[in-house]
Amino acid sequence: MSAHPGVRYLSPAGHWWATMTATLRSQLFIDTTYLISIIRQPLGGAIFFLLMWITYQASGQSVVAGTSAAGFLLIGQVGVEAWGSTIWASGYAIQHERSLGTIGALFLSPASRVAVILGYGVSGFLWSLPSLLVLLILGLIAGARFAVADPLAVLAALVAVYGGSLAVGFAFASAFILSRRGNLIANALQTPIHLLAGFLVPRSSLPEVFQAISNVIPAAHSIDALRASTLNGASLGDIWPSLAATLATSLGFVVIGAWGLRRVEFAARRSGSLELY
Amino acid sequence: MTSSHQQANAIVAERLHRVYAKKGRWLRSQGEVVAVEEISFAVPTGTIFGLLGPNGAGKTTTIKMLSTLLLPTSGSATVGGHDIVRDERQVRRQLGVVLGGDRGLYDKLSARDNLVYFGTLYGMDAPSIKRRANEVLELVKLQDRAAERVEGFSRGMKQRLHLAKSLIHDPPILILDEPTIGLDPNAAVDLREAIAALVPDHTVLLTTHYMHEADLLCREIAIVDHGRIVARGTPREVKGLVAEDRRIEITINQALDGTAATIEREIATLPGVRGASREVLETGETRFTILCAEPTLTLDGALAALRAHGVAVSAVEVAEPTLEDAFLAITGRSFE
Numbered sequence: 274m275s276a277h278p279g280v281r282y283l284s285p286a287g288h289w290w291a292t293m294t295a296t297l298r299s300q301l302f303i304d305t306t307y308l309i310s311i312i313r314q315p316l317g318g319a320i321f322f323l324l325m326w327i328t329y330q331a332s333g334q335s336v337v338a339g340t341s342a343a344g345f346l347l348i349g350q351v352g353v354e355a356w357g358s359t360i361w362a363s364g365y366a367i368q369h370e371r372s373l374g375t376i377g378a379l380f381l382s383p384a385s386r387v388a389v390i391l392g393y394g395v396s397g398f399l400w401s402l403p404s405l406l407v408l409l410i411l412g413l414i415a416g417a418r419f420a421v422a423d424p425l426a427v428l429a430a431l432v433a434v435y436g437g438s439l440a441v442g443f444a445f446a447s448a449f450i451l452s453r454r455g456n457l458i459a460n461a462l463q464t465p466i467h468l469l470a471g472f473l474v475p476r477s478s479l480p481e482v483f484q485a486i487s488n489v490i491p492a493a494h495s496i497d498a499l500r501a502s503t504l505n506g507a508s509l510g511d512i513w514p515s516l517a518a519t520l521a522t523s524l525g526f527v528v529i530g531a532w533g534l535r536r537v538e539f540a541a542r543r544s545g546s547l548e549l550y
Numbered sequence: 551m552t553s554s555h556q557q558a559n560a561i562v563a564e565r566l567h568r569v570y571a572k573k574g575r576w577l578r579s580q581g582e583v584v585a586v587e588e589i590s591f592a593v594p595t596g597t598i599f600g601l602l603g604p605n606g607a608g609k610t611t612t613i614k615m616l617s618t619l620l621l622p623t624s625g626s627a628t629v630g631g632h633d634i635v636r637d638e639r640q641v642r643r644q645l646g647v648v649l650g651g652d653r654g655l656y657d658k659l660s661a662r663d664n665l666v667y668f669g670t671l672y673g674m675d676a677p678s679i680k681r682r683a684n685e686v687l688e689l690v691k692l693q694d695r696a697a698e699r700v701e702g703f704s705r706g707m708k709q710r711l712h713l714a715k716s717l718i719h720d721p722p723i724l725i726l727d728e729p730t731i732g733l734d735p736n737a738a739v740d741l742r743e744a745i746a747a748l749v750p751d752h753t754v755l756l757t758t759h760y761m762h763e764a765d766l767l768c769r770e771i772a773i774v775d776h777g778r779i780v781a782r783g784t785p786r787e788v789k790g791l792v793a794e795d796r797r798i799e800i801t802i803n804q805a806l807d808g809t810a811a812t813i814e815r816e817i818a819t820l821p822g823v824r825g826a827s828r829e830v831l832e833t834g835e836t837r838f839t840i841l842c843a844e845p846t847l848t849l850d851g852a853l854a855a856l857r858a859h860g861v862a863v864s865a866v867e868v869a870e871p872t873l874e875d876a877f878l879a880i881t882g883r884s885f886e
């Protein structure tokens with residue numbers, strides 16, 4: 274199979290894993306080129322949290338959906354970070370590939386596109402960790418108090434929050450590849466989800482149409498689960514309906530993403546727009 | 551899996567045709583461009599084949615179709631025996647592609663890290679990548695700069711890294727779009743040597759603007775103009791199309807401004823003239839190049855035309871035609 278007697282190839286699974294981790298490594302390396310990009314995200318998250326918290330204070334609401342405003346917002350901010358990092362990582366990364374002109378080379382290789390996009394997504398996840406730490410400290414200072422009965426439930430809910438965001442980010446990756454301005458789409462998508470998924474205000478306080486729409490967003494369900502397990506001492510048994518809803522909606526987005534990627538590659542080859550910036 | 555070595559032709563294009571939609575602002579359509587018009591050619595395994603032609607002739611479009619980045623509007627092609635539309639994955643595995651230019655590399659990564667990443671995308675294992683990265687860096691003479699970020703590379707260095715990148719997985723077939731563009735003369739010579747050394751183990755399809763490059767490297771060439779192949783064969787055969795002709799160069803030691811075009815038109819319409827072109831030299835002089843069958847007759851007419859415009863001639867030369875002249879004769883206009 275090898276054209277070169279000395280070149281050895283990995284198994285398909287090995288190839289997939291190596292593609293994912295190499296993309297992750299390159300992406301982390303590229304993103305740490307500038308010092309500002311390292312502090313930008315935690316700083317941005319902290320400012321956003323303070324802004325929302327002060328807004329609640331000013332409106333005289335110290336209790337939201339049965340918990341402290343600080344606790345409610347702190348957990349909501351986990352959703353903001355997860356959503357921002359995955360949608361932004363894949364949107365921005367694909368836009369970046371396009372501006373560099375490497376997207377053609379990527380498409381020419383036999384590497385799994387899913388592995389590449391997942392590599393971006395995981396780098397986004399890692400980038401959000403320092404922000405979460407900063408937010409945790411800020412949240413505690415602002416008066417957030419935890420009531421955890423089942424650490425496993427918290428872990429499962431956290432995985433659901435990130436997994437769900439990744440699934441939606443994956444579904445939008447095709448749009449980023451096809452569009453010449455993926456970062457603008459990412460930008461436009463960022464804030465509506467904050468509102469719809471109940472990151473900043475309880476979903477029950479949204480107009481009914483928005484509530485209905487929010488049901489298809491994985492993060493809406495996973496944030497419910499995360500709030501219940503961290504602030505109200507809910508167990509795995511209590512939150513499983515939310516987890517199941519996260520899984521179901523996420524799978525939907527993964528299917529859309531996989532279908533979209535295949536269509537998009539074909540469309541890009543037909544229009545000849547892949548290399549254009 | 552690879553069957554290209556048993557095949558007589560590594561690349562076969564049959565009536566390849568590509569139309570682009572011209573897009574205006576927003577969604578407005580501005581009609582269509584026929585970039586490649588029913589091009590057919592075959593590249594024998596283990597040889598270098600050159601596509602030559604002026605800007606916008608359709609070379610890059612042809613190459614993008616063959617490398618599966620672009621779907622043909624009609625027609626078909628195989629690379630290594632695999633169909634470029636249906637079996638694009640098999641095609642990609644045996645292909646190394648240089649699209650060239652300043653883009654196409656991760657500018658914040660080092661040269662070596664770029665190669666390692668692309669090697670990974672091709673599924674190579676780590677020791678193979680490491681060894682091949684060293685080999686190709688040496689081949690393109692970048693081993694001393696391998697640890698530096700690509701954003702600081704000169705255009706020629708990037709161009710060489712592009713070639714290294716396309717070779718990392720050692721594909722049997724290479725498609726190179728203007729591989730020596732932007733290189734200084736010495737670097738171009740080095741790179742040509744590297745490309746020449748790829749055969750007969752590899753098959754190379756390249757495009758170029760440089761006739762002498764094609765003459766040096768290619769077993770066969772095809773001259774493309776306005777999306778069509780206008781001449782094809784070995785460089786010697788293509789030159790043979792104008793072997794009977796002679797090339798006259800008339801130099802005038804002044805810039806001519808507006809009259810130059812008029813004079814060129816008058817010369818081009820003289821009897822026996824197959825093509826005429828003019829250029830302004832670095833020295834500020836103007837040179838007319840004329841391809842013709844009867845040099846003495848044409849020279850009389852050309853000099854008379856110049857005299858009629860009050861232009862003094864500083865030098866005249868009559869020579870054997872080159873590949874450039876073949877192009878001039880075939881298309882009736884200058885190559886550049």
Ligand SMILES: Nc1ncnc2c1ncn2[C@@H]1O[C@H](COP(=O)(O)OP(=O)(O)OP(=O)(O)O)[C@@H](O)[C@H]1O
Pocket residue numbers: 545546570571572583584585603604605606607608609610611612
């Ligand atoms: N993406 C595109 N959309 C619309 N038209 C295009 C596109 N790419 C190329 N063309 C048109 O197709 C024709 C052929 O272009 P192509 O790039 O293939 O030429 P070329 O021979 O490679 O030229 P050069 O020597 O300048 O690189 C040109 O008229 C060009 O404007």
Ligand SMILES: [Mg+2]
Pocket residue numbers: 609610611727
């Ligand atoms: Mg070109």
